[in-house]
Amino acid sequence: MQQLAYTQNSSQTLRYRKLHRKMKAGFWLVLFLGLGMIALIFTTYYLTKQVKAAENKINTTLNQYDELLQEHNTLLQEYKEIQEQQETLNQKFQLEKETLLQEKEELLKEVENLKKQSLQGGKKGKKIAYLTFDDGPSANTKKILDTLQAEDVKATFFVIGQGLKNEDKQALIKRITEEGHQLGNHTYTHNYSYIYSSKDAFLKELNQLEEEIKKLTGTKMTMVRFPGGSNNKLYKKYNKSGENVMVQIKEELKQKGYVYVDWNVDSMDAKTKELKSKEAITKAVVSQAVKQDQAVILMHDAQAKTTTAEALPEIIRQLKEKGYEFDILTPNSTQVQF
Ligand SMILES: [Zn+2]
Secondary structure (H helix, E strand, O other): OHHHHHHHHHHHHHHHHHHHHHHHHHHHHHHHHHHHHHHHHHHHHHHHHHHHHHHHHHHHHHHHHHHHHHHHHHHHHHHHHHHHHHHHHHHHHHHHHHHHHHHHHHHHHHHHHHHHHHHOOOOOOOOEEEEEEEOOOOOOHHHHHHHHHHHOOOOEEEEOOOOOOOHHHHHHHHHHHHOOOEEEEOOOOOOHHHHOOOHHHHHHHHHHHHHHHHHHHOOOOOEEOOOOOOOOOOHHHHOOOOOOHHHHHHHHHHHOOOEEOOOOEEOOOOOOOOOOOHHHHHHHHHHHHOOOOEEEEEEEOOOOOHHHHHHHHHHHHHHHHOOOEEOOOOOOOOOOOO
């Protein structure tokens, strides 16, 4: 009985022990699993947090990038606007610069004129008549020179080269300078279609005549008168490449020290085909001259213009009566240019 009880007891103990061992193992397993779970939860939590932080960082960076991009665009826009403004300002500046340069040019011209006037000792209001004869010498030159001599008046002759091989014409050229008149260059042939075909053509004719005259008189002509006046647009008809020949010629004349002169009084002796009466010529000259203190008078010394030479004594008489003195054109005279 006791033995049975003991056996029963010991088998109970054995079971108990087994159970105890199982429980122990279970406890460790549960503990281990629990700790594992906790570790997993923590790791997951930690990683999620890290990912979120990284996401936030990326978003912030993206936002900053967007802002920078926007700023960049704004700056680019501003830059473009500034560039446009600068361009407008540049254009304005260029325009103003050109206007100022032009004004400067005009003022310099005016100063130059005033200097010349004072050089001439001209008191304000001193009246000077510059008689000019274009297209000679001709059959009328002798008569003109005789009148000038008789009246003790000096004039300017813008001559051409036509017929200069003729000894009579050569003698007239010499007489013009010997008697104190001025010789000016009116081109060799006066042929519009050639002289206004190019700058070189004009200058060739200018030089050609200058050489001929130099041989006869020993002096260089510095005064020039454009056939047709300095404002003629004949080159448009005769220059085939569309260049502004007049601007080119004027530039070249300036560089070479020539001075061109137009007129502010037109005798009208070449305005019409039919011959003007000497009375009409005198009236045209005097009526225009009285409006000018410095009257540069255009007349013609051509074979057909007989009435101009006939009108000359009366023109001189009336101008003297109105208080005019007479002089020759020089680079220092008042420049009348169209
Ligand atoms: Zn002429």
